[in-house]
Amino acid sequence: MADEPLVLTKREGKSFKDIVMEKLPDGGNLNACLTCGTCAAGCPATGLAGMDPRKVVRMAALGMDEELKKTPWAWFCSMCTRCVHACPMNVNIPQLVYNMRASWPRDQRPRGILRSCDAALSTDTCSAMGAREEDFEFIVNDVLEGVREQPGFENIQAPIDKQGAYFFLNQNSREPVNEPEEMIPLWKIMHLVGADWTYGSKGWAAENYCMFLADDDAWKHITEVSIRKAEELGCKVFLNTE
């Protein structure tokens, strides 16, 4: 791309940038870029696929919509927001990237992310590893039984759906599924401080791959299932454990 002069032609209708700007508060300040390069200098994804955040903003400004919608760099930016934090004009690059991701046909987005999102949609636990309510309950109780053999932890609890508990805890699926013993230290801490807490049979999974997939409806659904469960149980604090 770099060697060919870029010929700008008048376009009919809205550009990709215009459409994205309509969705964002203050248009994501996408017209405010000073081309200072602060974003690119501090972005770990700079240079991957020949791209960087400033370039992305320039391409949007120049209406290079096809290139923007095609570049795999949309998946190399982790949407970490460090660039926005550093940008003098508060240009919302990660939201631009989110919309670049969303412009990919759903079935052509990276398979791993797609599968994780679909797995989460397949069960109300929202687990990206597809762990079901009964799986979670079994694992938690099985691990708990072992911990109760330890002196001082005979009464340790790891409740699921405890009505009126103060804290609603979430848990990354990889713990119950791959390394259940990693849940024990967390439970021990909660026990020692005397915290009143619960998991939810629905929405306990902490990860949300649908957000990374840039599937709006799906990620909202995942978030809502968790929050609804926490509300239903009357929990006061939704406590993010990671």
Add this chain to the structure above:
Amino acid sequence: MQSIFTWYAKWIREGKLKVNSDWNKNLKIKFTVQDPCNIIRKSFGDACAQDLRFVVKSCVGEENFVDMAPNMSNNYCCGGGGGFLQSGYTEERLAYGQKKLDQIVATGADYCIAPCHNCHSQIHELAEHAPKHWGTVHLWTIICLSLGVLCRNERTYLHDDLKEVNIPEWDETEFLV
């Protein structure tokens, strides 16, 4: 929605969580910590990053904590976020992570505490590409270690230097391999 880091800090300040760094007084094992983007920069900011550091220092000893540069809200993403871990773009993910790798190497730390599961997976993998393979641990592991309640079967991510340190006297569990 709140972060558990803030609660850990509160419980330590209130004396409910009796962590103690004496186990590391002579060992002097060095720790650094990752600031998960989703929790620090994107949600709770530097106040939460300070709480996180307070918790870590209370557990490992102030003199055994080495911060990354840059840090807190300015810290770099590890490269595991945004779906990167599941995206299949492994080479790019590791290239992205080079910044984090260099940062951790520069601290000289023996362990990096990664209090988010995505960060944990990514930083654990990055260690394999570093000259010195640091250990990558969850925060709750270090809290329970310093409380003296961390059993052998809960030490998967600790290296040999910490496999037998501050074991509860009643522990009859075995190391997981």
